[in-house]
Amino acid sequence: MKKSVLDVAKLEAAASKLRAIGHPMRIAIIDMLNDEPQMNVTRIYKGLGIEQASASHHLNILKTKGVLVSKRDGKKILYSIKNTALSEIIDCINRCSDY
Amino acid sequence: MKKSVLDVAKLEAAASKLRAIGHPMRIAIIDMLNDEPQMNVTRIYKGLGIEQASASHHLNILKTKGVLVSKRDGKKILYSIKNTALSEIIDCINRCSDY
DNA sequence: TTTATACATACATATATTTGAATATACTAT
DNA sequence: ATAGTATATTCAAATATATGTATGTATAAA
Numbered sequence: 001m002k003k004s005v006l007d008v009a010k011l012e013a014a015a016s017k018l019r020a021i022g023h024p025m026r027i028a029i030i031d032m033l034n035d036e037p038q039m040n041v042t043r044i045y046k047g048l049g050i051e052q053a054s055a056s057h058h059l060n061i062l063k064t065k066g067v068l069v070s071k072r073d074g075k076k077i078l079y080s081i082k083n084t085a086l087s088e089i090i091d092c093i094n095r096c097s098d099y
Numbered sequence: 100m101k102k103s104v105l106d107v108a109k110l111e112a113a114a115s116k117l118r119a120i121g122h123p124m125r126i127a128i129i130d131m132l133n134d135e136p137q138m139n140v141t142r143i144y145k146g147l148g149i150e151q152a153s154a155s156h157h158l159n160i161l162k163t164k165g166v167l168v169s170k171r172d173g174k175k176i177l178y179s180i181k182n183t184a185l186s187e188i189i190d191c192i193n194r195c196s197d198y
Numbered sequence: 199t200t201t202a203t204a205c206a207t208a209c210a211t212a213t214a215t216t217t218g219a220a221t222a223t224a225c226t227a228t
Numbered sequence: 229a230t231a232g233t234a235t236a237t238t239c240a241a242a243t244a245t246a247t248g249t250a251t252g253t254a255t256a257a258a
Contacts, residue, residue: 011123011130018121023216024110027117031110041235051218056236058216075225075234122246140205153247155206160245174204174255 020065025050026058030067033081040076119164124149125157129166132180139175 021027028048033039039047045055059079062068070079120126127147132138138146144154158178161167169178 008123011126015121015123015126018117018126019215022114022117022121024107024114025216027110027114042233052235053219053237054217060236061215072225075232077235118245124246141203150248151205152207152249156246159206171255174202176205 017065017067020061020067023058023061025054026062026067029055029058029062029079030081033068033079038078038080040073040078042076044079116164116166119160119166122157124153125161125166128154128157128161128178129180132167132178137177137179139172139177141175143178 021030025048029044032044032047041052041055041059044059045052048055059068059070063070063079066082068079069082070077072078120129124147128143131143131146140151140154140158143158144151147154158167158169162169162178165181167178168181169176171177
């Protein structure tokens with residue numbers, strides 16, 4: 001079950017997703033969505049105290065890289081975490097970051 | 100066991116570590132070290148087909164962010180993964196990246 | 199102490215990412 | 229149709245990251 005062949009495309013995909021998560025604001029977004037599984041953009045950018053455009057940008061990155069999904073609800077767009085494996089990663093990182 | 104308070108320092112630390120891993124070459128390095136737990140710089144940069152300075156740079160990032168450790172062995176410097184949790188993360192990412 | 203080897207560092211350039219301000223689009227209600 | 233609200237996009241400036249070339253440092257062997 002071990003792939004020693006270095007598949008460039010896979011490496012890029014994995015790196016890309018890691019970089020997507022690897023930003024304080026984006027981790028904060030994921031964290032918020034861990035507590036409250038669906039949030040709209042306004043709630044998120046006000047909760048984080050950042051510009052709306054900035055939040056939109058980060059949300060787009062997380063969505064593009066497959067971390068979040070979104071669906072429209074009237075005027076609002078609701079974002080949520082695409083899969084739970086992500087939370088596991090965050091937990092794992094948090095456990096590891098005490099070194 | 101859930102911390103909903105957003106600790107900026109922790110977020111930065113986690114993000115920083117994720118970004119450290121979030122580079123194809125650096126994932127490749129971790130991958131190599133998964134197969135062979137201790138490698139010197141020459142072996143790594145020749146194995147990856149990159150410049151020595153570039154490998155040294157990536158290794159330094161991984162070391163600084165607490166992902167790898169190094170120890171001298173004569174003329175060589177041996178690098179190894181600092182803890183196994185990282186491999187778990189990589190595995191996890193690999194599992195998740197098929198979306 | 200000289201020479202060769204292994205690695206690290208410094209620097210410049212190229213490229214990518216982040217941010218805010220302004221603008222555009224989508225939807226709702228009137 | 230118009231106005232207001234929610235979100236996305238565009239653009240430019242600031243900052244961060246990556247890469248190659250050159251140079252520096254540490255160790256080993258002669």
